[in-house]
Amino acid sequence: xxxxxxxxxxxxxxxxxxxxxxxxxxxxxxxxxxxxxxxxxxxxxxxxxxxxxxxxxxxxxxxxxxxxxxxxxxxxxxxxxxxxxxxxxxxxxxxxxxxxxxxxxxxxxxxxxxxxxxxxxxxxxxxxxxxxxxxxxxxxxxxxxxxxxxxxxxxxxxxxxxxxxxxxxxxxxxxxxxxxxxxxxxxxxxxxxxxxxxxxxxxxxxxxxxxxxxxxxxxxxxxxxxxxxxxxxxxxxxxxxxxxxxxxxxx
Numbered sequence: 001x002x003x004x005x006x007x008x009x010x011x012x013x014x015x016x017x018x019x020x021x022x023x024x025x026x027x028x029x030x031x032x033x034x035x036x037x038x039x040x041x042x043x044x045x046x047x048x049x050x051x052x053x054x055x056x057x058x059x060x061x062x063x064x065x066x067x068x069x070x071x072x073x074x075x076x077x078x079x080x081x082x083x084x085x086x087x088x089x090x091x092x093x094x095x096x097x098x099x100x101x102x103x104x105x106x107x108x109x110x111x112x113x114x115x116x117x118x119x120x121x122x123x124x125x126x127x128x129x130x131x132x133x134x135x136x137x138x139x140x141x142x143x144x145x146x147x148x149x150x151x152x153x154x155x156x157x158x159x160x161x162x163x164x165x166x167x168x169x170x171x172x173x174x175x176x177x178x179x180x181x182x183x184x185x186x187x188x189x190x191x192x193x194x195x196x197x198x199x200x201x202x203x204x205x206x207x208x209x210x211x212x213x214x215x216x217x218x219x220x221x222x223x224x225x226x227x228x229x230x231x232x233x234x235x236x237x238x239x240x241x242x243x244x245x246x247x248x249x250x251x
Contacts, residue, residue, distance in 0.1 A: 093112040110232070
C-alpha cells in the first residue's frame, strides 16, 4: 500500500511540474506520461528527469524525477565531445551523467524522447556459403548469374527495432522461423536481433533479446547487447557495439 501511495505522490509531482517544465513538443510520437516512475537499474549512475525552460547550447536546465528544484548543468565540454545526444527541448525526458569532479557539469546528456521511436536499417542478403568460396569463384558466379535471378534473390530487407516507453522494445521486419525451405534457399540474411527491452546504463544503451530456448522447454534465453550512442539526431542513430558500428534511420 505504501508503494502505491508513493507512486501516486510522484505522479502528482509530475502533473504539478507540467506548467514549469513542459510546453510539450507538438506532433511528437510519445506517450502522455510526464515522468518515468520506474525504479532505476541497480548500479546505474545516470540521473533521469525532464528538460526545463532555459536549456541552451551551453547549459541544460534539468528537473530530476525525484522532484525538487531544477538543476543547471554546463554542457559545453559535453557538446564539444559529441556527448549531447539528441536535442533537449522543454518537457523532454533526459538521461544525464554528472561529472563526479564537478557536479555543475554534465558529462553526457541523452534525450530519451529523441531516442524513442522506430529505428531501421537495410540488410542485404548474400549467397549461401559465398564467403567460403575463393574470390575468383565468387566473381565468376556473380558474373554468370542472370540479372533477373539477382533481382529475385538478392532482395534487400528492412530490419530494426522500436524503443517504447516503459523500457519495452519490439522488433521491426520480416521474421521467419528457420525451416527446410529456408535451409534450401540459395541466399541468407545477416543474423537479426529481436529486442524486447531496453534501458540506459551509465550512459550506454542496453538492448535485451529474449528468445525461447532451443531445447523446446519453457525456459527462455536472455542476452544483452551493450552499445555506445555515437550519434542521435532527428533522423539518424549510430550505435557502436562490441564488434561493429551500425547506423539506423528513423522510420
